[in-house]
């Protein structure tokens with residue numbers, strides 16, 4: 777968050793770190809609330825229902841608990857304001873920033889944190905199925921389109937990929 781006053785600009789910093797188990801439910805709530813605003817209007821009822829099932833899936837929570845699903849959060853004090861979820865070590869499956877915190881570099885910071893760990897682990901590329909809303913964002917980060925937008929289970933997405941150097 778940037779506060780502008782007396783001609784001076786003060787940049788607020790956010791904590792970027794793996795989410796803890798007791799934060800899982802609020803992270804998924806943030807994903808759902810943000811999805812409803814920015815993505816649901818573009819999807820069919822089936823797509824909205826499928827996404828709801830995805831964020832509430834006990835299997836996803838279990839994968840996270842056993843370290844098979846990476847979940848990194850951005851925190852403003854103790855409040856979660858951004859969530860990045862990665863499956864299969866290199867596929868971005870969730871990326872949501874609270875509507876009041878967007879365009880402040882939080883999603884980029886979440887991805888950069890993950891990219892750093894991924895490079896250390898020897899991962900050389902990352903993929904995402906971008907929502908229609910986020911294609912421009914992923915382009916800014918350095919992802920390229922693999923194909924045109926497609927649809928599966930009511931969810932519209934553009935497959936994208938980024939090489940990690």
Ligand SMILES: CC(C)(COP(=O)(O)OP(=O)(O)OC[C@H]1O[C@@H](n2cnc3c(N)ncnc32)[C@H](O)[C@@H]1OP(=O)(O)O)[C@@H](O)C(=O)NCCC(=O)NCCS
Nearest residue numbers: 814872873878879880881882883884906907910912913916
């Ligand atoms: C997409 C989303 C995660 C971006 O989060 P954010 O924190 O606002 O993004 P950042 O501030 O880190 O933006 C990084 C850059 O992308 C640009 N950008 C952000 N959102 C953008 C958009 N929708 N279209 C084009 N450019 C965008 C920013 O201006 C910034 O540009 P810069 O390189 O000049 O600094 C957020 O808008 C969101 O939660 N959207 C709704 C959910 C969604 O669609 N998620 C993706 C699921 S695959």
